[in-house]
Amino acid sequence: GQNIDQPTEMTATEGAIVQINCTYQTSGFNGLFWYQQHAGEAPTFLSYNVLDGLEEKGRFSSFLSRSKGYSYLLLKELQMKDSASYLCAVWGDYKLSFGAGTTVTVRA
Amino acid sequence: EAQVTQNPRYLITVTGKKLTVTCSQNMNHEYMSWYRQDPGLGLRQIYYSMNVEVTDKGDVPEGYKVSRKEKRNFPLILESPSPNQTSLYFCASSSGGAGGYGYTFGSGTRLTVV
Numbered sequence: 001g002q003n004i005d006q007p008t009e010m011t012a013t014e015g016a017i018v019q020i021n022c023t024y025q026t027s028g029f030n031g032l033f034w035y036q037q038h039a040g041e042a043p044t045f046l047s048y049n050v051l052d053g054l055e056e057k058g059r060f061s062s063f064l065s066r067s068k069g070y071s072y073l074l075l076k077e078l079q080m081k082d083s084a085s086y087l088c089a090v091w092g093d094y095k096l097s098f099g100a101g102t103t104v105t106v107r108a
Numbered sequence: 109e110a111q112v113t114q115n116p117r118y119l120i121t122v123t124g125k126k127l128t129v130t131c132s133q134n135m136n137h138e139y140m141s142w143y144r145q146d147p148g149l150g151l152r153q154i155y156y157s158m159n160v161e162v163t164d165k166g167d168v169p170e171g172y173k174v175s176r177k178e179k180r181n182f183p184l185i186l187e188s189p190s191p192n193q194t195s196l197y198f199c200a201s202s203s204g205g206a207g208g209y210g211y212t213f214g215s216g217t218r219l220t221v222v
Contacts, residue, residue, distance in 0.1 A: 094164070
């Protein structure tokens with residue numbers, strides 16, 4: 001089975017940094033994805049990690065430790081438009097399994 | 109433009125009235141999948157298809173059917189909808205069934221069963 005845990009909500013101030021943690025226990029692992037989802041819209045791809053380490057893409061970075069079953073998404077220089085839900089997802093057993101998502105609220 | 113197209117975007121129906129949600133992709137992807145999203149539960153896979161005429165159950169297949177007669181289309185069928193199938197549904201496709209490519213999602217279908 002798949003078990004993917006992430007915090008339900010986080011709040012941060014505009015310009016700050018927020019780190020969203022994700023822990024997983026899955027029967028198969030072929031990579032970990034992070035998606036952003038605004039309310040009522042489709043998820044959009046942010047990042048992909050298959051090897052241990054940090055992947056940086058602009059203001060967003062994602063880290064993976066396969067031995068610990070752990071990942072985090074780092075959002076820097078927060079902007080109001082970053083207020084959204086962030087989904088951690090693991091690819092394994094021919095499917096992408098999602099955590100319940102972390103709602104990030106950015107305050108002025 | 110590369111995309112996954114779902115229709116309809118919104119649907120209100122009555123219990124027991126058969127319905128179909130269509131999904132079509134123009135990227136020649138082999139892998140397609142259906143998810144439902146409910147508050148606090150996240151996205152849960154209903155069915156997936158590795159290729160034409162190859163479909164398999166996901167985590168929550170009860171009450172749903174799918175077919176994959178052509179590569180581009182993957183309709184979701186609710187033979188006898190019930191109120192507990194009220195949800196936000198997403199179709200997705202991928203070029204690689206073994207990971208690394210991620211999904212392209214459709215815009216979603218918000219279904220209400222009364």
